[in-house]
Amino acid sequence: MSSVDSKLRTLNIDIPAQPESLVQLSLLLASDDVNVQAIGHLVEGDMSLAAAVMKAVNSSLYGLKGRVQSVQQAVTYLGTREVAAVTFEFGLRAVFPPASELDAVWERAAVRGLLMGRIGQALSVDPWGAHSAGLFEECGKAVLFKHAQDTYRPLLAKAHNDTELVDLEHEAFGVSHDALGAALCESWGLSPGAVASVRHHVRVNALHQLPAQAPRRSICVLSALANTLMTDPERLEEVAQAVAPQAMLDQTLVLRGARKVQQQIEDAAARG
Structure with missing residues (x-):
């Protein structure tokens, strides 16, 4: 943690440990030969997690034709990455107490992760890293809310x-x-x-300036694109032109990929 911000070591703010199910899932995903069946069994082994995953993949966000009946079926329809990402999403949520103030954070996380992962896939930019960055982008708000609800609640509102x-x-x-x-x-x-994308997302999304020395700056580009699609889609071309060159990406291809994914999400919502 010290390489992120050395000052964090002096603060008494708890960073939740990764749940064991997600540790095991990470190990499976890191394998050169990903065992799809093992991933399905791992998710199905946690009843509450499996139920949350099934509810998510059957939502309008994914817009699948027909209702998915099992985790293995979800993997078949959506692929390993998206089912793993949904599993991470609910594993992340589970380490924090339920709070209505955080509902919007988790809702945005699901949409942002899907957008970033799919745009990353379209551009061959680390789809799993992009999807996970989108899911975790605002998770620090949950950390602070858990640490001091009475202090943090009015800040969120203000x-x-x-x-x-x-x-x-x-x-x-x-x-x-x-x-x-x-x-x-x-x-x-x-x-x-x-x-790096999570660390710098506030500046990237506000100013469309990428951090100079960050690894895989292209993931920061995807954060800016997803944020624009979620908040002000009319500015998508402007934002793509601003951020793509900073990561040595072709702005025409970036814009095309983002619009393709935007259409996918809109079509899914219409079917849902």
């Missing part, structure tokens, strides 16, 4: 955007959710590119 929120967080806690989210990502073994 801030109009994440730029304002990180200033309020620094005043109240001496640290902001982007640094804490990156620390959680690192402690859970996410890729350096995903960690």
Whole structure:
């Protein structure tokens, strides 16, 4: 965690440990020859996790034709990465207490992760790293909420955007959710590119400026694209033109990939 922000070591803010089921899932995903059946069995072995995964893949976000009846069937329809990502999403949520104030955070995480993963796949930019970065982007807010609900709740309500929120967080806690989210990502073994995207997402999304020395800066590009699709899709071309060259990506291909995925999500919602 110290490589993310050395000051975090001096703060008494708990970074939740990765659940054992996600540790095992990470090991399976790291294998050169991914065992799809083993992944299905692992998810099915946790009844609450399996139920959450099944509910998610049958939602309008994915818009599958016909209802999926098993985790193995979900893997067949969606592929290993997206089912693994949904599993990570609910494993992440499970380490934090349920709170209505965080519902919007988790809802955005699901959409952002799907957008970033699919755009990454379209552009051959580390789809798993991109998807996981999207899922974890705002998780530092959950860390702070769990740490001090009474203090953090009014900050969430007061801030109009994440730029304002990180200033309020620094005043109240001496640290902001982007640094804490990156620390959680690192402690859970996410890729350096995903960690960097989470660490720098507030600046990237506000200013469309990529961090100069971050690994896999292309994942930061996907964060900016997903944020734009979710908040102001009319500006997609403008944002693509601003961020793609910073990561040595072809802005025409980036824009085409983002629009393709946008259409996929819209079509899924229509079917759902």
